[in-house]
Every structure is written in C-alpha cells, then in structure tokens.
Amino acid sequence: MxxxxxxxxxxxxxxxxxxxxxxxxxxxxxxxxxxxxxxxxxxxxxxxxxxxxxxxxxxxxxxxxxxxxxxxxxxxxxxxxxxxKEISEETYLENFHQLAEKHWNSITERKGQKKNKKFVDFLLRKGYETHLIYEKLHELDN
Known part of the structure; x- marks a missing residue:
C-alpha cells in the first residue's frame, strides 16, 4: 500500500x-x-x-x-x-479562452443555435462557469 x-x-x-x-x-x-x-x-x-x-x-x-x-x-x-488556490485566476481564464476558441473553431456547423448549443454544452461538461461561457459565446458569435 x-x-x-x-x-x-x-x-x-x-x-x-x-x-x-x-x-x-x-x-x-x-x-x-x-x-x-x-x-x-x-x-x-x-x-x-x-x-x-x-x-x-x-x-x-x-x-x-x-x-x-x-x-x-x-x-x-x-x-x-x-x-x-493552486490555479491563478490569470491561468484559469487563459486556459478557458484557449479551450473555448479551439472548440468553437472545431465545431463543423455554421453559425446558429446548434453550434451555440454544442459550444455551451462542451464547456459546461468541462466545468466552467455559465457567465464565462455566455460572455465568450457572445464574443465569438458576433
């Protein structure tokens, strides 16, 4: 043991x-x-x-x-x-943005609800906060 x-x-x-x-x-x-x-x-x-x-x-x-x-x-x-406290806020947000952008670009659907849903669901499963996800979605969807 x-x-x-x-x-x-x-x-x-x-x-x-x-x-x-x-x-x-x-x-x-x-x-x-x-x-x-x-x-x-x-x-x-x-x-x-x-x-x-x-x-x-x-x-x-x-x-x-x-x-x-x-x-x-x-x-x-x-x-x-x-x-x-092992994760600095800066590192956390940096990793979130990198992951979100990478996933957004990997989704094959064109803009629309289906793409947005896949994006949001993926990040929720990863455990990110909803306010971060929707702010990023708004940024990427425009």
Missing amino acids: EYYCSYQERCYKEVEEKLYTFSLTSAEKEEILTYLIENNFINEERFAQSFVRGKHNYKFWGKNRIINELKFRNISSRLISIAL
Whole structure:
C-alpha cells in the first residue's frame, strides 16, 4: 500500500476502496490506513492540491467540475478552497479562452443555435462557469 500511495497521490477514499479488494479484517484495514496517514502516505490536502493542478493544467477542467469531483472523493470544503488556490485566476481564464476558441473553431456547423448549443454544452461538461461561457459565446458569435 505504501507503493500504491507513493507513485500517485491518493485520497483516503481511494485507498479505502483499494483495501476492500483484499481479504482483510476491518481492524487490519484501519491499522493500515492509520499507518499510511501517520507516515504521510495519505495527505488529503496534498492530494487535493495535486488533483486541482493536474485536472486543470492537463485536462482543462473548470472549477465546477473539479469541486464536484473532489466532493465525490469526500474532500472537505475547507481543503477544496485551499486547493483551488493552486490555479491563478490569470491561468484559469487563459486556459478557458484557449479551450473555448479551439472548440468553437472545431465545431463543423455554421453559425446558429446548434453550434451555440454544442459550444455551451462542451464547456459546461468541462466545468466552467455559465457567465464565462455566455460572455465568450457572445464574443465569438458576433
């Protein structure tokens, strides 16, 4: 389990789910989890920060999707707030604009509602805020 936690950041929930695949007693699982936390193999804050950086910088996810994914992994709101500080507002907006323009140009439909819907739906799935999406749509559609 040390190796499992050391080659990639893991949250408590992921490690707990991995332990359930082994035939261990509850006491043994708890002992292993306690050991991993005490020896800093599991660190929720470090996991959340790494998750935020990775998902935004490589998958270009927006804050809404990142927050939802972290909540799904039982990361506290306090740690999510701390982790989101890993993305500067400047970088966030720069990545959003690049992604939006690239996607707008890749949509084969000509101007119209169908193109606009594809554009908006894509960016909503990526987790960007609606006000950013509609401002960008207005800018590109004119």
